[in-house]
Amino acid sequence: MKTLLFIKILFISLLIPATANAEYRVFQYYVKSKLRMPTDQSGYLVTSTLDPVSYLSYHGGSTSLKVDLLRSWMCVGHTGNQKDLCPGPEENSGVLAQK
Secondary structure, eight states, X not given: OHHHHHHHHHHHHHHSOOOOOOEEEEEEEEEEEOSXXXXXXXXXXXXXXXXXXXXXXXXXXXXXXXXXXXXXXXXESOOOTTOOOOOOHHXXXXXXXXX
């Protein structure tokens, strides 16, 4: 009898949809080209969901780029449908706006 009750409860719990929240990490890099090209001598900021190793290998490797990780943060949600990445904690708190 207890086994039958357990099976019923298990079956009902499988029918109830569970909610799940997605999250992702955002990385901010300072990227500078190692190639001696006159058009691209200054560095630039990049915000990406690629981790440092993946970003470097995806964009040409360590022989062509120098990548410095500045900061990273977690975001709730997903990045589907070309959704913008969430702003960093400093932007959310208004610290940068006060400077």
